[in-house]
Amino acid sequence: MSRHIESICIVGGGSAGWLTAALIAAKHGPDLQVTLVESVRLSIIGVGEGTWPTMRNTLRKIGISETDFLRACKASFKQGAKFAGWRTGAADDFYYHPLVLPEGFPSIDLAPFWNAQADAAGTPSFSDAVCFQEFLCEHHLAPKQITSPEYGGIANYAYHLDAVRLGEMLREHCVGKLGVRHVDDDIIEVQQAENGDVTAVIGQRHGGIAADLFVDCSGFSSLLLGQTLGVPFIDCSDVLFIDRALAVQVPYESEDAPIVSHTVSTAQDHGWIWDIGLQNRRGVGYVYSSRHAGADRVEEALAAYVGPAFAGLTPREITIRSGHRETFWKNNVVAVGLAAGFLEPLEASALVLSELSADYIASAMPATRGAMDIVARRFNDMTRYRWDRIIEFLKLHYMLSQREDTAFWRDNRDPATIPQPLQDLLELWRHTPPGEHDFASAHEMFPAASYQYVLYGMGFRTAPRAGALAARDAAEDAFERVAAMKRRLVAAMPTNRALLDKLAQYRFQPV
Structure with missing residues (x-):
């Protein structure tokens, strides 16, 4: 020994x-x-x-240049995820889980102030109100410029690769x-x-x-x-129902087609479709529960999502055994x-x-x-x-859905499929927004801000307690800083495609 x-x-x-x-x-x-x-x-x-921002530090540790990595892996920048159709399935139903923290978080928690006016006409989504990154994503803008240092940028980012x-x-x-x-x-x-x-x-x-x-x-x-x-x-399939995936690699319609700078996750009847943009193609796949749908129905839905290009593609079926x-x-x-x-x-x-x-x-x-x-x-x-x-964080996305159209979404709200620690947190969050006090371990995977983005994006509401809105002036200043940042970035930042095209000729600044 x-x-x-x-x-x-x-x-x-x-x-x-x-x-x-x-x-x-x-x-x-x-x-x-x-x-x-x-x-x-x-x-x-x-x-x-898809990666997390941690990949930047990992590549730096092992001595790989970001420029070389992006070129070799046909990689693009990822600034979070857009969830479409998860809440109600309506055409305008979407929210973001960006990689940038809410403005001032955690010194200033903007959640109580947003919750107090969330249902008023004209109120922006939670992520759009407290963070500028949804704006970058919606305009296909990159998180950095060609003059940025390697692994550094204006906004936090990860990669699609x-x-x-x-x-x-x-x-x-x-x-x-x-x-x-x-x-x-x-x-x-x-x-x-x-x-x-x-x-x-x-x-x-x-x-x-x-x-x-x-x-x-x-x-x-x-x-x-x-x-x-x-x-x-x-086996964790009693909590997470997804056990199959049907994946295809979709070519761009043209060489100058936009490269989306976020993962698009679009809810379907029996699961959801991922759509990520690399430099040379899109990766698209329908992950679903075979207990709720057969492969034929899933392939039809995937073909409808991809469009005419699907006719020339060969889908790859992947079996998923959820667990560890x-x-x-x-x-x-x-x-x-x-x-x-x-x-x-x-x-x-x-x-x-x-x-x-x-x-x-x-x-x-x-x-x-x-x-x-x-x-x-x-x-x-x-x-x-x-x-x-x-596991708990993934389940959160499903159990908050208000969709009633299929058994897949209804079954995901069954309390028997929801881990008790998650149920306990949701009870607390009815009156107090997720905060650092809820996540005390040094090994947390998702910060309190991530829970806020998903909770409020999915329509969950926290009733502000007395005193929660005391720092209104500081909150208003934070909301204005977000708006001002959007105005500056729209003129300063290149698109994801433009930056990656430029990277074919030039390099990021060495650190």
Whole structure:
């Protein structure tokens, strides 16, 4: 148990595997031997093409230029999500979950002031009133300029990207710049010690690969954590009904077509359609509940959404098993990515969970096998907390819907499908807006502001308590600052398309 950790073997590539390899190798350099073994003949699932702003810091940590990343991955800027049709299904029904916090938050909480006048004629939506980013998105404007520094901008932002290209770029960077050993092989056997630790994986062509710590990035098969160590899978389909996706890659109608700078999530009868814009195409898919609809009906709806271009496309069907492993680090095996679990792509949680897990492993790397169990307990507690909070936040989008048109939406309001912690929070928020006091952990996935954006976008109302409107002057000043920022940005910011086209010739300023 006092054996020092000197070698890491990552089983599986893709975004999760290569992100993990990059973060560990960049942090520890030659002190740790990092080997990644994958079968390059296996296709990458690539279910998520949306990231969180955390990806900017991750890429910076591992030494990749933002300019090079955007070019190689055909990536574009993402400034949040637009939810269309989720509340009532009406033609004008939409709201935003932007990536910029409400003005002055949390020093000034604008929610009580907005709630006090929310139903009055002419009142802007919550996100439009408290934040300028909805305005940027509605006008297809970028969050930065060509003169901005790498990974810096006027507005907070993330990316839409080609997940396959990301994996390829990370592989090249890891092998060429960070000293990661890459083995192309098919695992045919896993060897274990008497205490259950994995001692080696056996490849069909390269034989045994031994290591002190194994990272399972083998995808849905969960070869090491699930199959070898027998860690059970916790099914969450009783809360989140989505279990299928039908996806297509849609070409732009013209080379100068706008690139939307946010994810568009459009509610459908039995789920919702995602629509994201890359530089060279759109990624579009209908995620749905097979308990509520058959694939034929879903394909018809997807074809209607895409339009005439759908006739030349080949939809790809993806099975989604909502849930996660009971524990994520057992013995000397830790799972990252799909091997740990997966939830539907609403709010793009897949890649960020891989980022956060890989970063923790790299930062808290145990020095010895004896210390590993302590690190594993902390990792399991932290990671389980994050999964629980994501599940609750995703459910929030569905359970607040007022739609009555299909069983899918009605069933999502059944209290038996709503986690009790979420029900408790909603009871509190009838009189007090979500605030930092509601989220005390250092491992929160969504800040109080995110709950405000979804709650008030979906029509939930908080009745202001006595004294909640005392700082009216400060609030009015904040609302005016938002309006003034919109006026400045509309003249100063390029469109998403224009900035990305310019990036083909020029680079962002080095930091």
